[in-house]
Amino acid sequence: MKRFVxxxxxxxxxxxxxWEAFARSGFFSSAxxxxxxxxxxxxxxxxxxxxxxxxIAYTLYRILWGLGLAALAGVPVGILMGRFxxxxxxxxxxxxxxxxxxxxxxxxxxxxxxxxGNAASVALVFYxxxxxxxxxTWTGVRSINRIWIRAxxxxxxxxxxxxxxxxxxxxxxxxxxxxxxxFARSWIAVVGGEMIAATSWGLGWVIFDSKEFLRTDVMLGxxxxxxxxxxxxxxxxxxVVERRTVGRWGMVxxxxx
Amino acid sequence: MDHIEIRRVNYEYKANERAVTALRDVSxxxxxxxxxxxVGRSGCGKTTLLNILAGFLAPTTGEVxxxxxxxxxxxxxxxxxxxxxxxxxPWRTAQRNVEFGLEMKGVPRDERxxxxxxFLGLVKLESFAGAYPHELSGxxxxxxxxxxxxxxxxxxxxxxxxxxxxxxxxxxxxxxLLVDVWRETRKTIVYVTHNVAEAVYLADRIVVLTPxxxxxxxxxxxxLSRPRDPLSMSFVECxxxxxxxxx
Numbered sequence: 121m122k123r124f125v126x127x128x129x130x131x132x133x134x135x136x137x138x139w140e141a142f143a144r145s146g147f148f149s150s151a152x153x154x155x156x157x158x159x160x161x162x163x164x165x166x167x168x169x170x171x172x173x174x175x176i177a178y179t180l181y182r183i184l185w186g187l188g189l190a191a192l193a194g195v196p197v198g199i200l201m202g203r204f205x206x207x208x209x210x211x212x213x214x215x216x217x218x219x220x221x222x223x224x225x226x227x228x229x230x231x232x233x234x235x236x237g238n239a240a241s242v243a244l245v246f247y248x249x250x251x252x253x254x255x256x257t258w259t260g261v262r263s264i265n266r267i268w269i270r271a272x273x274x275x276x277x278x279x280x281x282x283x284x285x286x287x288x289x290x291x292x293x294x295x296x297x298x299x300x301x302x303f304a305r306s307w308i309a310v311v312g313g314e315m316i317a318a319t320s321w322g323l324g325w326v327i328f329d330s331k332e333f334l335r336t337d338v339m340l341g342x343x344x345x346x347x348x349x350x351x352x353x354x355x356x357x358x359x360v361v362e363r364r365t366v367g368r369w370g371m372v373x374x375x376x377x
Numbered sequence: 378m379d380h381i382e383i384r385r386v387n388y389e390y391k392a393n394e395r396a397v398t399a400l401r402d403v404s405x406x407x408x409x410x411x412x413x414x415x416v417g418r419s420g421c422g423k424t425t426l427l428n429i430l431a432g433f434l435a436p437t438t439g440e441v442x443x444x445x446x447x448x449x450x451x452x453x454x455x456x457x458x459x460x461x462x463x464x465x466x467p468w469r470t471a472q473r474n475v476e477f478g479l480e481m482k483g484v485p486r487d488e489r490x491x492x493x494x495x496f497l498g499l500v501k502l503e504s505f506a507g508a509y510p511h512e513l514s515g516x517x518x519x520x521x522x523x524x525x526x527x528x529x530x531x532x533x534x535x536x537x538x539x540x541x542x543x544x545x546x547x548x549x550x551x552x553x554l555l556v557d558v559w560r561e562t563r564k565t566i567v568y569v570t571h572n573v574a575e576a577v578y579l580a581d582r583i584v585v586l587t588p589x590x591x592x593x594x595x596x597x598x599x600x601l602s603r604p605r606d607p608l609s610m611s612f613v614e615c616x617x618x619x620x621x622x623x624x
Contacts, residue, residue, distance in 0.1 A: 265463055267459055267461050267463055267464045268463075268464070268466060270433065270457075270459075271457070271459070271464050271466075271525075272466075272477070273451050274431065274451050274455070274456070274457045274526075275453070275477055275478035275481050275525075275529060276451070276452075276453050276478065276481040276482065276529075277477075277481050281480075281481065285477075285480075286466065289466070289468040290466075290468075292468070365468070366468075368509065369467040369468045369509055369511065370467055370509060370510070370511025370512070371467050371468070371511075
């Protein structure tokens with residue numbers, strides 16, 4: 121823990137110094153690249169007024185719904201692809217065609233379908249998150265140690281039991297890797313989506329809206345918030361889940377930061 | 378009647394469009410509670426034979442009967458222990474690994490735990506019930522695998538060189554333990570190995586397989602009383618006898 125705090129402080133301090141040097145270099149006017157002396161108070165003010173929490177809540181709501189639905193759809197599809205050649209042959213071409221299309225390219229389509237608001241953003245996150253989950257889970261199932269399947273089948277496991285008790289835990293390191301990647305992609309999708317499709321709430325909307333009023337301090341403050349949320353999820357969700365499952369089981373080395 | 382009857386088993390597979398005979402006309406029986414070792418050099422088809430007994434492979438011709446019933450596919454009447462330490466499920470503790478077969482049989486939780494603990498005790502792992510496989514040594518993992526293969530009460534235990542990857546000292550210890558377990562449980566054991574001394578130490582009877590194609594070259598009865606002393610004259614004589622058949 122102490123080492124984590126030290127490492128984090130060091131790397132953040134480094135980034136702050138670089139930014140401050142850039143902001144004060146006069147490359148852009150101070151209105152365009154505000155100093156931390158301006159950004160931090162703007163951030164504090166959003167915290168004190170509470171508006172930032174409402175924005176965070178909206179954005180997280182969209183991410184968690186989209187990501188949750190993507191996991192519910194993506195993990196079973198990935199497992200079926202890994203287990204059954206026929207499913208693989210059917211699904212893989214679709215995944216290969218759809219996954220390189222940037223989620224943001226769908227924004228206009230989703231706005232027409234779902235209108236402005238939560239539904240469009242959730243759909244966007246779902247789109248962005250599903251494919252990394254499918255592809256990683258599929259890889260996980262294919263790289264599972266065959267001897268586990270063989271041993272389980274010897275003991276009479278088949279069908280659903282084999283799925284839940286062997287295939288899923290056996291491919292969990294990859295499933296978690298897929299969720300991590302999907303989470304990162306979700307942010308891209310949600311912030312982009314909110315810039316265009318959201319009304320009045322959400323971190324992406326704040327960033328976009330601040331541009332209208334040249335509030336670069338709010339803009340950059342919000343970027344910092346997104347970064348901190350990402351770090352929080354990595355530390356408090358992904359690493360904790362990993363430590364308690366695949367790390368505890370000796371299937372992966374646990375992350376140190 | 379023998380508990381396991383292997384009747385004129387042939388096994389062929391295709392390699393580079395050519396039919397290769399891995400086993401030809403293999404026939405022998407195994408009595409109830411008998412300890413059989415199948416010995417041969419690598420490539421003699423001994424693992425193929427074990428896979429047929431386990432139901433992972435179907436013989437091209439011939440048949441295998443266990444308890445008078447023809448084997449078709451896998452079954453809870455057989456337990457299998459592999460060579461690979463990784464056979465345990467890493468996401469389950471030693472005890473939960475041993476419980477797996479019982480779970481599949483629908484045994485209630487309390488009874489499962491009790492049975493698992495009893496079998497962990499049998500392989501001297503009772504104090505490691507809560508440990509995950511990666512926290513166990515290779516020998517302990519193989520002991521847990523034996524407990525797991527026995528816990529759901531199969532009549533036959535099939536073992537494919539389970540101690541081959543262990544160091545010599547641990548292997549000796551495991552062999553002694555296996556004999557104790559066998560005497561305690563009275564299972565019918567078919568144990569595949571390339572190690573002649575191991576076969577002489579363990580078996581009631583040794584089936585010698587020679588390769589290309591895999592055929593039964595000889596059957597050697599081991600009449601030495603247990604516990605056997607690998608340094609005794611009679612042990613060495615028996616070893617020579619088996620090695621003679623392998624040449």
